[in-house]
Amino acid sequence: GQQLNQSPQSMFIQEGEDVSMNCTSSSIFNTWLWYKQDPGEGPVLLIALYKAGELTSNGRLTAQFGITRKDSFLNISASIPSDVGIYFCAGQQTQGGSEKLVFGKGTKLTVNP
Amino acid sequence: DAGVIQSPRHEVTEMGQEVTLRCKPISGHNSLFWYRQTMMRGLELLIYFNNNVPIDDSGMPEDRFSAKMPNASFSTLKIQPSEPRDSAVYFCASSLGSGFNQPQHFGDGTRLSIL
Numbered sequence A: 001g002q003q004l005n006q007s008p009q010s011m012f013i014q015e016g017e018d019v020s021m022n023c024t025s026s027s028i029f030n031t032w033l034w035y036k037q038d039p040g041e042g043p044v045l046l047i048a049l050y051k052a053g054e055l056t057s058n059g060r061l062t063a064q065f066g067i068t069r070k071d072s073f074l075n076i077s078a079s080i081p082s083d084v085g086i087y088f089c090a091g092q093q094t095q096g097g098s099e100k101l102v103f104g105k106g107t108k109l110t111v112n113p
Numbered sequence B: 001d002a003g004v005i006q007s008p009r010h011e012v013t014e015m016g017q018e019v020t021l022r023c024k025p026i027s028g029h030n031s032l033f034w035y036r037q038t039m040m041r042g043l044e045l046l047i048y049f050n051n052n053v054p055i056d057d058s059g060m061p062e063d064r065f066s067a068k069m070p071n072a073s074f075s076t077l078k079i080q081p082s083e084p085r086d087s088a089v090y091f092c093a094s095s096l097g098s099g100f101n102q103p104q105h106f107g108d109g110t111r112l113s114i115l
Helices: none
Strands: A005-007 A010-014 A019-024 A031-037 A044-049 A055-058 A061-065 A071-076 A085-095 A098-103 A107-112 B005-007 B010-013 B019-024 B031-038 B042-050 B053-056 B065-071 B074-079 B088-095 B110-114
Touching: A010 A019, A019 A085, A031 A061, A031 A071, A044 A055, A044 A061, A044 A071, A071 A085, A085 B042, A098 B042, A098 B053, B005 B088, B010 B019, B019 B088, B019 B110, B031 B074, B042 B065, B042 B074, B053 B065, B074 B088
Parallel strands: A010 A107, B010 B110
Antiparallel strands: A005 A019, A019 A071, A031 A044, A031 A085, A055 A061, A061 A071, A085 A098, A085 A107, B005 B019, B019 B074, B031 B042, B031 B088, B042 B053, B065 B074, B088 B110
């Protein structure tokens, strides 16, 4: 199936630092979503992007829908310990007349206080 | 508001046994999704329903897996017979509308271990 390349796989940062992660693909997507998953819980939606070039913020989080529709990035500014978790991108596309949703493998974020 | 409710939270069983996972979507949501999460393959969509009708089950691994949605407030994912390679966390999610354009709300998952 279609793959999303999410990078980096893991990050170890100091509290207060900014973080950037991204997802790329060889295919075009109609929607990009960013989720965060805490241990033992399901993913929680952080930001949804619906238009190429769209830049959306949610508190200290900012995400952009790439202009080519093949990529997206998520930035976290001034990280805090509770930002720890796994961040997933997901892309929605139409294949053969049906809709598909594909997830990246995740970026595991560790924040040292 | 109650979120998506999944049960059981944990299940440990021997291979060959039948496993049934349950999900109650958020009231008013008309799309329901079943996912499997493993370290190797990440999150994979197994099947999704819209208005209780299965729309796309192309992600269901094989005939041992089946899913039903008898009404708007309940769905099951069944594995029979179970195998060790089925061990994973299974998530249910629901959303308003159809397809994937609406944000999905996930349950806390069922951690399944097949011995």
